[in-house]
Amino acid sequence: MNRLMLATALTIATAPMAVSAKVPTVGGAPMYPNKTIVENAVNSKDHTTLVAAVKAAGLVDTLSGPGPFTVFAPTNAAFAKLPAGTVDTLLQPANKATLTSILTYHVVSGRMTAKDLTKAIKAGGGRATLTTVAGGTLTATMSGKRIMLTDAKGGMSHVTQGDVMQSNGVIHVVDTVLMP
DSSP, X not given: OOHHHHHHXXXXXXXOXXXXXXXXXXXXXXXXXXXXXXXXXXXXXXXXXXXXXXHHHTOHXXXXXXXXXXXXXXXXXXXXXXXXXXXXXXXXXXXXXXXXXXXXXXXXXXXXXXXXXXXXXXXXXXXXXXEOTTSOEEEEEEETTEEEEEOTTSOEEEEXXXXXXXXXXXXXXXXXXXXX
């Protein structure tokens, strides 16, 4: 082997390997798996209402903590489905307890991937009961190949994008705000 071939072989062998894993995007923003739920969510243009609500409820530090958490994250369009004025009312300081209750109803302790949720649904004969951080329950079922969540009031929300991995948990984007 001549020196040029040896130098080329050594350069290739010691070159940094490119990361082949594709970073998912939510709301047009990359969701880096080494960042926390909050660090990623603040960049999603589809979750500005959720981020404002998390800030108003004082949950930034909690959702930046070690977790792990499973967050069912409603989009801006999900919040827009609520009756007119609801979001503005919830964001007022006087309604912090109600807002906190609604937001923590979207969080389950632990990291539950879509595969974990599907497995729990199958093991439960077609439904899985998830206990939220708020202390309520969500019922997870399958709607075709999509995971559907039913809240305490009978409202339904579909997971539109699952398994957005974070350093302190996982986000599943949902299309409707869940109510305790």
